[in-house]
Amino acid sequence: MRSLLSIVVSSLFLFSCNTSPNKTVEDDAPRLVVFISIDQWHRDLLKRYQEHYTGGFKTIWEDSRFYGNAYHDHSATLTGPGHSVLLTGAYPAKTGITGNYFYDRQAGEEKYCVADSHNQVVGSAGALDKAGVSPKHLLVPTVGDLLKQANPQSKVFSVSGKDRSGILMGGKEADGVYWYDKSKGELVTSSFYEEQLAEFIQSYNTTNPVDNYNPKAWRRLKPESFYLEHTRQDLFAGEYLIDNKNFPYQLAPKSSDDTSFYSMVSRTPFADQYILDAAQYIIKTQDLGQDANPDLLAIGLSATDYVGHTWGPYSQEALDHMLRLDQFLGQFFRVLKQRFGDDVVIALSADHGVQPLPEYQAQQGKDAxxxxxxxxxxxxxxxxxxxxxxxxxxxxxxxxxxxxxxxxxxxxxxxxxxxxxxxxxxxxxxxxxxxxxxxxxxxxxxxxxxxxxxxxxxxxxxxxxxxNYLVSRSLGTTHGSIYAYDQQVPIVLMGADFKPEQVSKTVSTTDIAPTLAKLLGIEYQGFDGDLLP
Ligand SMILES: [Zn+2]
CATH class of the missing domain: 3.30.1360.150 (Gyrase A; domain 2)
Known part of the structure; x- marks a missing residue:
């Protein structure tokens, strides 16, 4: 792959000589790279229900370069560190994001991984009454940062269900980084990126509110017998119970000024649908992938994580979520294909996996x-x-x-x-x-x-x-260990450059960023990872 500079140079050459009418230089780099992180997406969630997928997950099985032996091969299998690894290609020891929270020795206090008291969270109506955030604790550049440095004409955006995933994938040079605010039910940003929320996002918040995605109750997509056959009973020991404890879950406000249900919505598949639609909106309104300058869009889908923490990865809720996400991603991939044909690369992975509920593991005969x-x-x-x-x-x-x-x-x-x-x-x-x-x-x-x-x-x-020993939570489950249930995540590459194949070689999540950087024509020596085989 040639560097951006060499793309520009050879572009002039081809243009003046007109020697290669069928092969334009832009063919070298995709016009758009879309990276999707599915928070807490353990590989087994893809494999376990393989035969029941008909949408995006089916496309992944059939049309992607799929790395089934990919690992976060470090011990900080948490959202902040995991996302800091995905698009920097560096381990947390180098990204500096050692936990969702870390203890700052010099300051003598605990800090949130994206905390920044010198910045504010910014929403449609101005600054929100929230602790400020920014990527200031991130010590290495993201692929987006490197792309902007190499070619300022390229556009870089990030949109996510969580602030830390959006910020740590977006980096410092992004044109826009947005995430779902659980108290307002709308997209917000940090004053680090924009003093005021960009008009096109304000407009999105007005015209396409999360309420449009909220069916007011989360019910099973299929008859309960399907869930009983393929996973377990709805109510299971160890689940973290909310309101009525099992399907259906009410998602309606309890009074006219109640906004607490926006938080519950984030715990459902509909939040992922909302983020994917916001991603499409950004692609369209910001003209991503429309010129010779390659663009990058990072998307963080966070609902899998909330569902997993609450009910465990083998719950009926998690199965229902996967069935719906399969549909949402299928639709999203179709839109990208229609718009860009072969000029788009789609990559997917996750920040970490999750330990099944210990009660469920014990039922399976494990010492949990x-x-x-x-x-x-x-x-x-x-x-x-x-x-x-x-x-x-x-x-x-x-x-x-x-x-x-x-x-x-x-x-x-x-x-x-x-x-x-x-x-x-x-x-x-x-x-x-x-x-x-x-x-x-x-x-x-x-x-x-x-x-x-x-x-x-x-x-x-x-x-x-x-x-299989869960130290911390009295209910629900979590991640953060060195075991395969937390470290093993899928890595998926789709696009004209990638021959569909199941790759069995063991690879690291630090290999994603160098691979995407090479596609984008970026020369950079600072990655911990290597090119994916
Ligand atoms: Zn996470």
């Missing part, structure tokens, strides 16, 4: 358990207390900052730290304890942690829990 978060804190305090006596320390050996981030006291010796590790690893729910002094070890677990560790924002001690 919930461990209350307080148990971990109590156990650490107990170990710390007797080691302090053993070493006759005047200060605590381990301090849990904000009850979440474990640090050793500054004068702790390596021998003392190792004693702590030795004792903590005896806890029945712990697999490994990795300390920041010993990250460069020759084993997978400490390497996963090393790819996540950025000293100014990282803890001293990492607790790696046993597989």
């Amino acid at each position: 358990r919930r461990v209350p978060k307080m148990q971990l804190i109590d156990d650490i305090r107990a170990i710390e207390s007797w080691l302090r006596q053993e070493f006759e320390l005047q200060k605590p050996l381990v301090e849990m900052k904000e009850e979440r981030y474990p640090f050793f006291y500054p004068q702790a010796t390596l021998a003392q730290k190792r004693r702590f590790v030795e004792e903590a690893e005896k806890l029945e729910y712990i697999n490994r304890v990795v300390i920041s002094d010993e990250l460069a070890m020759n084993d997978k677990i400490s390497q996963y942690v090393a790819k996540t560790h950025y000293q100014p924002r990282s803890r001293d001690i990492y607790f790696v829990f046993k597989e």
Whole structure:
């Protein structure tokens, strides 16, 4: 693939010599690259219901270059870090996004990964009463940033169900980054990008409100017997219950001034439909892919994550969501194909997977358990207390900052730290304890942690829990571990450049950005990943 500069140079040459009428230089780079992140999209969600897909997921199975052995091969399998990896091609240790929240050592406080007190969230009616956000904590450029630097005429947009996914994929140079605000039910941005919300988005908020997508109740698409046959009963132990606990879910305001249902809408497939329509609107109104300058649009579909956290990935709700998302994506792919033909590349992946509900795993015969978060804190305090006596320390050996981030006291010796590790690893729910002094070890677990560790924002001690042990939530489920259920996500490439094929080679999510950058003619050496095979 030639660089943008060489595209421009050879374009002039071809134009003046008129030697190649059937092959224009724009054929080299697609006019538009669309990257879709489906939040919490574990590979198994695609595979498990394969025969029932008739829309976009069917297209993926039949017409894409599909990487079924793709992993987030780091330990921060969370939304902020995961999205920071997808379009930078760098591990969290380099993106600086080490968690959704991190402990800033210098400031001595916890920070949200896209927090920025010098900026404001901006909506249709001006600044919203919310904490400001921006990509200021992101330490490396996104593919969009590199594209804008190489060719300012290219357009870069990002639209998402969440602020952190939209911002961390959009980067710093984007022409527009928008996300769904759960309290207003409309698209908003940050003053980092725009002092006032762009008129075309204001207009979208007015003419195409999320209410248009809200059927006022979420019911099953098919008869319940289908769900019982292909997954499990609607109400299952461990589900995080909302209102009436199972289908159908009411999505209507409880009074004329009630806006709380906008948050519930974000937990349904209709929120993804809304974001995909907003993406189409951006493509159309901003003329993406209409000239020789290649453009990039990043889309974050967040509902899968909310559904998974609440009901688990093998719930009836998750199945229904997948059936509907299959339809929405099918429609979206058709529109792109009609508009751009072979001049568009569509790539998909996810920021992380998810652990099934431990109750469901246990029913499947696995040693799966919930461990209350307080148990971990109590156990650490107990170990710390007797080691302090053993070493006759005047200060605590381990301090849990904000009850979440474990640090050793500054004068702790390596021998003392190792004693702590030795004792903590005896806890029945712990697999490994990795300390920041010993990250460069020759084993997978400490390497996963090393790819996540950025000293100014990282803890001293990492607790790696046993597989299928969920430490934190009393209901619902989550992700964030080093196990396949959290690390394994699909990577999908579709477009004229990609021969449909199921690739079995193991690849990393850090390989997506270098691959897209090459397609766009960007030369950049800073990626951690390689080109996808
Ligand atoms: Zn996520």
